[in-house]
Amino acid sequence: MVRCWNNDRVTDRAHEGGTGLAGFRRYTWWAVPGTNVALLVLFTGEWILDGDVPIQPRVLSAAALVVEVAAVVVLLNGRMSAGGRSSRPRPPAGWPAAGMLAALVLAACPLALRNYGLWPIAPAIMTAVAATYLDGRPRRWLIIGAVALAALPGGAVSLAAGDGRLVYAALFPPGITAFVVWAILGPLWAWDITGRLDEARRLSAELAVKDERLRFAADLHDIQGHHLQVIALKSELAARLAEADPERATAEMREVQRLATDALRDTRAVVRGYRRTSLDDEIANATRILASAGIDARTTADPAAVTDAARHLLGLVMREATTNLLRHSRARHATIDYRVTDGVARLRVSNDGVFDAAGDASSGTGLRSLADRLVSAGGALTWTRDGGRFEVAASLPADEADQVGAAAPLEERR
Incomplete structure (x- = not known):
């Protein structure tokens, strides 16, 4: 436990050094x-060393x-060690009482000798220190009460002595108390705010790491799920054709080999952070794969240009929709x-092969994860089921300045 605590302290110090804290x-x-x-030392020490002051008050002081x-x-060191925590720390046991008792002695000795300027300093400092451990209404009441009560001792002594210094004796102690409280609480308030901002920065960094992990997991799911599903489909097809049509079975296994190589390459690219999905490639790939699976796929593609980010996200949607179509449907036709249109890129993928087996595409995490990513990018992703038909619809804002082919005719492919 001690070793772990020391390591944490070393880490915190190193972190503070890196951020300027x-x-x-x-x-x-x-x-x-x-x-x-x-x-305390300068003002009270000077009074203690004054030879005109009686020896007993000097020793006590x-x-x-x-x-x-x-x-x-x-x-104050204990209070500062709390940083920007939301809850106030508890003061070290015994020290508040010892400090207040010492402050009373340092106030009573000068006050007994009618030193109206010195006596409030020690109580004012201990009042401010005590206020640092309080928050909200308790702190306000402590400060208001201390400032108000500071006028009474000096004023009472001045009235009793009849020295004609009533105004100074009554007004100076509240003023010095308010000033000392302000001088202590101000920098500590700035320290608390800095601690909270630093904690928020740490949390922001942790969330960024978690978001990146989720993005990596989603990309890995897209790659492995898609490639493995197609490999399984083509391997099954090759097994059925092994006796009836060996040449086609061999061709299918070569395709399996190619897909496995692509999956390995894409996985490495994701790990390195370089991979970007292309919508055009995914549409062409989906058309070819669906045709190999015996699915009549009709594709309508608008060549209008969109941003790379939109093309990447829509490519992920196309890949996930194709994977779900192969995995969770018995489709004969797909569109x-x-x-x-109107500055919005829209992608719709539908098929007629929904069945009521356990593997429903809408129950997985792939589409839900992509939906979150599209919403973050200002778009939307929905999926609907109408009888035996299932449709995935995605939309993203398109940069109109980059739409170089918006008026071009639609291209029909099969």
Whole structure:
């Protein structure tokens, strides 16, 4: 457990160094604990070293100064270690009470000697430190209460002494309390925001990795599912023709060999991240494969140009539709219609061979995964079943500036 924790800390430090958080952490450390410790030591230390101050208050204040400095360092360091977490951490046990007790001593000794400018500094710092562990309404009430109550001790002492310094004694402590609270909470608020933004960046990076894994899985599914289905179909056909028509059986096995080689090449390309599916190639490939399976495939293709991204996604849809047609239907006729109208590229693949076996195309993950990808690209993918007919329809925005052949006549192929 200790080893894992240390490794995580090393990883966090290395991560912070790469994002600039290490420098920001150092700045916040010097700006918050360092500044407040410096205020305590400078102002209270000067008073402690003053030879005109009686020895007993000086000794008590020196001991209290050491305790409060330690409490400020420990509490602020614990608060900063929480980063941008949504829930506030619990303060280290014992230190809040020790710090407040020391602050009361550092306030009472100067106040007893009517030093109205020094006594509020230590309580103000401990109030601000305590506020860093609170959130929302509790924090607001603590700050408002501390600022309001800071006027009472000095004002009461000034009235009792009749020294004519009532205004200063009553107004300076609330002002210094509000300033110290602002000086501590401001940088810590910036630190929390930075921590949340960094956590959001980490989550964004993790989601990008997961999205890439899903994309890779979808592409691998498209390649392997399609090629393996065609290989199985042609192998079965070759087995049936082995005795009746050996020459055609040999040709089919050569086609199986070619398909296996293509599958291996495409799989390697996906792993390297270089593979792009072409809609034109997939339509031509589907027409050839469906004809080999004895399916009468009629294709209507519009040569209008679309973006490479749209052509890639529609090619994936064409491949998935062809794979499902071979795997989940007993089709005798199929129709492939691709055209670009009103700036939208539309692809429809339908067949007449739906059957009620367990392997329904709509129950798989291929079409659903592609539907998500098309929606992300601003398009849509739907599949409908009407009696014995099944249709897959995809649409994607087409870049009208790239449509070089929108007016060309449709091309009929079989």
